[in-house]
Amino acid sequence: MNRPRISIPQTLLSAPAICCLLLGLAYLLSPVRVVAEPAPAAVAAFNSYIGAVESRLAQQHRSQTGFLASALSQADLRLRRGELVVEKLTPFTAFDLPGAMLHHWRGTAFVPGASAADFERFMRDFNAYPVHFSPQVVQAKLLSEQGDHLQATMRVRQRHVITVVMDMDYDIDFGRLDAQHGYSISRSSRIAEIEAAGTSSERALNSSQEHGFLWRQNTYWSYEERDGGLTIQIESVSLTRAIPTGLGWAVGPFVESVPRESLEFSLHAVCNALRK
Secondary structure, X not given: OOOOEEEOOOOOOOHHHXXXXXXXXXXXXXXXXXXXXXXXXXXXXXXXXXXXXXXXXXHHOOOOOOOOOHHHHHOHHHHHOOOOEEEEOOOOOOOOOOOEEEEEEEEEEEEEOOOHHHHHHHHHOHHHHHHHOOOOEEEEEEEEEEOOEEEEEEEEEEEEEEEEEEEEEEEEEEEEEEOOEEEEEEEEEEEEXXXXXXXXXOEEOOOOOOOXXXXXXXXXXXXXXXXXXXXXXXXXXXXXXXXXOOOHHHHHHHHHHHHHHHHHHHHHHHHHHHHO
8 A cells, every 4th residue: 555655854853853753654654553533432522622612703703892812912913013823722621532632723814905805705716725725735626605605625735744635525604794804614524535646546545544644624714804904813623643652752743733834824825815
């Protein structure tokens, strides 16, 4: 069976770093490991957490004064300077997530001169995703559209020590409080890891063959037009496989860095597109 392609940055590594990398790769690429689907208890816990997140966001989206996360008032100057404000929201309390890990990140940015209408138009243009979100998004297609409910599919390529390609289907809903305040909710409905992507041997791995890099992913955008521009906020909640006991020091930083870096990449891409 082909394995994910290894892409190691050309930098000098210390002996401990090399040991860490080799252990991580041995774990990630082990041919005898069976990952399968996440345990029902892990899925139930993820769904319960998502329910709480969406309940909180629904409450935010009913009020102009509290439409975005309240912590923004303390970071407004940084946003005006063009910085991204990124927060880790993953709970520290214990969850019943056997064999799985939950990741929750939030990022915020301000785009001078952009409007809420600009953002929604941009987010609905799936055909342009491979341009705006390159090189992560390789292909994107709108499958159906009924008012503010859309279904779309994307091929995503993640490069971080190894290269992983996944086909991902999403159910997406758009909503508005008024002309200046809007939001979107994107829930993954299918995630398939692709082996030998772009070759004649390309195929989707089944649940007993995949590596469990990503089992679930929900993305929540909130945006507010004010003060001569658009403040945009993204929250990403994902479910991945867990790290076996004893390998957390070796593989943990890799697994936990991908959700944050993906969120930052998406936020930068949107800001760059809206500034044009």
